[in-house]
Amino acid sequence: MRRWVSGLHDRLHPRRSDYAGWRSVLQRIFRHVIDVALAVIALSLPATSQAEPFSAADGPSIYDTVPIQVKHNPYQNQWDRVVHSASRSNPISEFARNLSSVQRVSYVNKAVNDAIAYKDDAVNWRTGDHWATASETLLRGSGDCEDFAILKMQLLSAAGISANDMYLVVGNDLVARTAHAILVVRVDGGLWTLDNRNDEIHLANNDPDFRPLVSLSAGKAWAHGYKANIDMGSDRGTDNISPINKSSKLAAMIAAQSSGVSVKL
Structure with a gap:
């Protein structure tokens, strides 16, 4: 019973390390979205404005x-x-x-x-x-x-x-x-x-x-x-x-x- 209560507590009150892990995942997702968004913006510019890369x-x-x-x-x-x-x-x-x-x-x-x-x-x-x-x-x-x-x-x-x-x-x-x-x-x-x-x-x-x-x-x-x-x-x-x-x-x-x-x- 104590183990079950302890597990429930952990689910309701995530550890600080769990927040750090999720924050890292969200940061990677955010960077990916920004990269793709920048690509869309760059590719919508006129050909004369295109960056060389x-x-x-x-x-x-x-x-x-x-x-x-x-x-x-x-x-x-x-x-x-x-x-x-x-x-x-x-x-x-x-x-x-x-x-x-x-x-x-x-x-x-x-x-x-x-x-x-x-x-x-x-x-x-x-x-x-x-x-x-x-x-x-x-x-x-x-x-x-x-x-x-x-x-x-x-x-x-x-x-x-x-x-x-x-x-x-x-x-x-x-x-x-x-x-x-x-x-x-x-x-x-x-x-x-x-x-x-x-x-x-x-x-x-x-x-x-x-x-x-x-x-x-x-x-x-x-x-x-x-x-x-x-x-x-x-x-x-x-x-x-x-x-x-x-x-x-x-x-x-x-x-x-x-x-x-x-x-x-």
Whole structure:
């Protein structure tokens, strides 16, 4: 009986820590509402007043997505550690230097896939998630999907590809129902996908099996949203597919919020 009375008292008179917890939750909800409201206001302004961060020009428009630059993302600490690691020359990058741009990308993709064994972080590092530098992956001779992508990025950098033209893309494999990471490289006017599960590179066009969430490049990050197929000002419905417009950018920003990233306003 005393325990029941004590429980009733706790429900009627919440502890101070309970108030603090609810206050934290309400603050997060409030910030989310404010972020989306600001996005709506910004996107309703004339095109000449649009802030530059809403432009997808320098982000990777891959797999039929809309890239929106963000200030924060859940991978930033891991990314900061590996992106600043030295790009050391080795036989793979030295040989790749003598190839054309697309051949260089193709060669590095297959060379790394052949040289490195896939091994999950739980086995390789005894931890849930560890992004290895190129040196760490080469020393161990193994790594998981993002380790393959980071090693390819560092080798291509040593072979002369600009860091600004390479993107580590984190997303979801919809078939395997798991997280996956790839490298996307811009060469000769095209965006090419390098995947540890495929020795052949291919253009980063629509792929129903992979959904990009976040892209990371030199000093920048983008969240990926998806284009709105319905023009709200038309009676033609889905028959009228519009280009990347205000509504699609807003959809991308809401998707970014849902992915746990902070939209750059």
